Amino acid sequence: MFERYDWREDELLARASKDASRKLVCSYLERPQELRWGRPVEELGVRDEVKEALRRLGIRRLFLHQERALELVLRGVNTFLVSGTGTGKTEAFLIPILNDVVERPFEGVRALLMYPTKALARDQLKRVERMVAPFFGVRAVVYDGDTPRRVRKQVHASPPPILITNPDMVHVSLQVSEEFRRIVRAVRYVVLDDAHAYSGVFGAHVAYVLRRLRRFIEGEPVYIATSATIGNPREFIEGLVGREFEVVEAGSGKRGEVVHTFVKPLGRSRLMETVSLARLCQEAGLKCLIFADSHRVVEMVKTVGEKYGVSIEVHRAGLRPEERAEIEEKLRSGELLTVAATPTLELGIDVGDLD
Structure with missing residues (x-):
């Protein structure tokens, strides 16, 4: 829920308001919402090996929305889970998939996990690997434009139970790769994580894919x-996929308070205002992300920042995978405080304690 927020009592915003070249139009406080708990792991309708793996990961009980999604998927029902970031959506779809693949780990690709961007897919790989690690023969592999040819050949020769990819890679591979068309024949589950990204022209493309x-x-x-x-x-979701779905909604599930502030630059451009706000955050030791809608704008933010002594790194498509990974790790560790990004960082990548 939102309520008006007195920015004069906020140290950062009070400092920002003293600059005559900007106006703080309004501020709202969004308070965290508590999620409802479901049943303990012992009472879930999954294999004992899966229950034991969950306990070893420290998962003793699921949230109610996770439990409802799990039950639907186990029954073979198309399921759309709608909830906020950090509410356990990944676990909700991985548990029923693992319940299937631990029984048949060598029967080819059983689950095709599709993410809107390569960066998000590779970030989520770490979480998937953490859950599949206890099971013999169960592997998860990323298959995208950055995957070396050697690894692709290994995937074709010995398909993993879980294949992580993106719509554009599926689009191209269905056209040019007979091996890819062969390994997806056995797919039992198609997962569309962060499906809200599939709107507009991109959404129409994904629908046809x-x-x-x-x-x-x-x-x-x-x-x-x-x-x-x-x-x-x-x-x-029914328009996107062309199938009927059951919808499970859980709310935002935010764990901390979020302040939304609208700022109007008066005596400078929006670009200069962005850099000025980034400087304020850095001086307060706060991690922040700056989002823009094009490569050109994020590069301009970085350039202007350098000119005025504000250290800003760029995260966008077109960078080498190792460059993107390095920036994500620096932000996660606190070595880097400010990143200017296109939507490559917008879709739920885990950057830790972002301020």
Whole structure:
């Protein structure tokens, strides 16, 4: 829930308001929402090996929305889980998938996990690997444009139970790779994480990719989608996938208070205002992200920052994978305080204690 916030009692915003070249139009406080708990792990309808793995990971009980999504997927129902960042959406779809693949780890690709961006897919790989590690033969592999040819050949020769990719890679691979078309035949689960990104022209493209993919899968797969909170979840996901869905909604689930402030620059450009706000955050020792909608703008933010002594790194498509990974790790560790990014960092990448 939102309520008006008195920025004069906030040290950072009070400092910002003293600059005559900007106006703080208004501030709102968003308070955290408590998530409801579901049943203990021991009472879930999954294999004992999966229960034991969850306990070893420190998971003793699921949230109610995770439990409801789990039950639907186990019944073979297409499921759309709508909840905020950090509410356990990944665990909600991985648990039923693991329950399936631990029984048949060498029967090819059982789950195709599709993420909107390569950066998000590779970030989520770490979480997936943490959950599949206890199970013999269960592997998760990223298959995208940055995957070396050697690794792709290994995937074709010995398909992992869980393949992590993105819609554009599926689009290209269905056209040019007979080996890819072969390994997706056994797919039982198609996961669309952060599905709210699939809107507009990109969404239309993904909708057609999903329909083409379905032609190569033997049998009808179970579709699992996750999303941040949106206003029309059923209409959105059924239009995207072309199948009926059950919707599970959980709310935002934010764990801390969030202050939303609208700032109007008066005596300088928006670009200079952005750099000025970044300087304020850095002086207070706060990690922050700056989002822009193009490569050109984020590079301009970095250039202007350098000119005025504000250290800003750029995260965008077109950088080498190792460069993006280095920036993410520096931000996560606190070595780097400010990153200017295109939507490559917008979709739920874990950057730790972001301020």
